[in-house]
Amino acid sequence: MSRAPEFIALSDAAVRAVAGANSRHAALIEDAFGVLVETPGGGVSLSGDAKGRGLAKKAVQAIAERADQGLEVAEADIRVAIGRVRTGSGGAPGALPVGRRGQVAPKTATQAKYLDALAKCEMVFGLGPAGTGKTFLAVAHGAGLLLRGEVDRLIVSRPAVEAGERLGFLPGDLTEKVDPYMAPVWEALTDILGADQLRRRREKGEIEVAPIAFLRGRTLSHAYVIVDEAQNATRLQMKMVLTRLGEGARMVITGDPTQIDLVNAYDSGLAHAVGLLEDVKGIGVVRFSSEDVVRHPLVERIVRAYDADAARQRGGRAV
Numbered sequence: 560m561s562r563a564p565e566f567i568a569l570s571d572a573a574v575r576a577v578a579g580a581n582s583r584h585a586a587l588i589e590d591a592f593g594v595l596v597e598t599p600g601g602g603v604s605l606s607g608d609a610k611g612r613g614l615a616k617k618a619v620q621a622i623a624e625r626a627d628q629g630l631e632v633a634e635a636d637i638r639v640a641i642g643r644v645r646t647g648s649g650g651a652p653g654a655l656p657v658g659r660r661g662q663v664a665p666k667t668a669t670q671a672k673y674l675d676a677l678a679k680c681e682m683v684f685g686l687g688p689a690g691t692g693k694t695f696l697a698v699a700h701g702a703g704l705l706l707r708g709e710v711d712r713l714i715v716s717r718p719a720v721e722a723g724e725r726l727g728f729l730p731g732d733l734t735e736k737v738d739p740y741m742a743p744v745w746e747a748l749t750d751i752l753g754a755d756q757l758r759r760r761r762e763k764g765e766i767e768v769a770p771i772a773f774l775r776g777r778t779l780s781h782a783y784v785i786v787d788e789a790q791n792a793t794r795l796q797m798k799m800v801l802t803r804l805g806e807g808a809r810m811v812i813t814g815d816p817t818q819i820d821l822v823n824a825y826d827s828g829l830a831h832a833v834g835l836l837e838d839v840k841g842i843g844v845v846r847f848s849s850e851d852v853v854r855h856p857l858v859e860r861i862v863r864a865y866d867a868d869a870a871r872q873r874g875g876r877a878v
Contacts, residue, residue, distance in 0.1 A: 564597075564605060564606040565604070566602055567603045567619055573623035575626070577619050584634065587634070588637070605619070617644045643668075666853045667692075670692055670853075680842060681808075682809070683697075683842070684813075684844045685697060685812070686844070686845070686847065688848075689815065689818075689858065691852055692847075693845075694747065694787050701783040702752055715767070741768050771786070774803050779803045779805050782807075783808070785810075790814035790816050790817075790830075791819060796828060816830045849862040
């Protein structure tokens with residue numbers, strides 16, 4: 560078979576995205592498909608056997624399409640493009656327009672399914688390991704609804720397990736008490752909205768933070784509610800927060816059922832709620848796996864190792 564180089568004409572932005580800083584992205588493509596990737600100007604040149612070039616070309620075109628849409632192309636996006644080509648899976652649907660980022664795009668098929676569920680369902684459970692984007696995408700979707708005026712408030716709630724929900728003993732006002740537990744959500748909101756807009760909307764009450772215990776007795780109307788780290792909510796807390804939903808409200812509950820910090824893991828309300836509600840009309844359930852991890856590639860390998868250990872332990876139990 561011919562090993563003659565194949566040249567793909569690309570925009571300057573796409574060429575930079577395919578090459579990456581210090582040619583890191585190009586090196587990943589080379590290792591994945593056994594080709595040589597060069598950027599002689601005006602495009603990308605692929606050298607290698609026909610099969611490797613064909614696969615690499617598909618990955619390069621997917622990366623270029625993302626870059627030409629004005630979206631960020633990180634190492635995780637390169638790995639996702641490579642994975643899709645290897646498995647023959649189709650690309651994800653269009654990006655989600657939101658905030659100063661312009662667009663937030665799904666990086667895996669499960670993320671695309673998750674965004675679809677967030678758009679269609681009044682309540683969504685996002686289950687899976689750390690690094691799969693379940694919280695970030697929920698925040699991005701909620702921020703988009705708020706910016707478009709489809710909801711009046713964005714409410715973020717999380718069990719403060721480390722403080723035993725006894726937040727009254729901590730110094731400061733409510734925001735100062737719970738902010739340390741909400742850091743991942745605030746980081747996502749800052750990334751999406753920018754620090755100034757986030758501060759203004761918090762001051763106006765459009766973005767609110769509250770531990771689960773503080774939602775008791777409230778009806779949350781015309782709001783988008785995010786319940787994060789829900790595996791650490793007890794069954795009673797979960798029932799209470801799920802029934803806070805009022806007129807025009809939507810809710811997303813995220814968590815990892817394998818990372819329960821409660822003293823009595825059996826009391827976790829997340830898996831219990833999913834088991835009861837998965838087939839209820841208007842509720843969506845999306846399960847992420849280690850293949851959806853889009854953080855550092857080492858995180859995926861760590862998650863896989865823990866999943867394998869959990870499977871071995873389950874296999875060794877008496878039925």
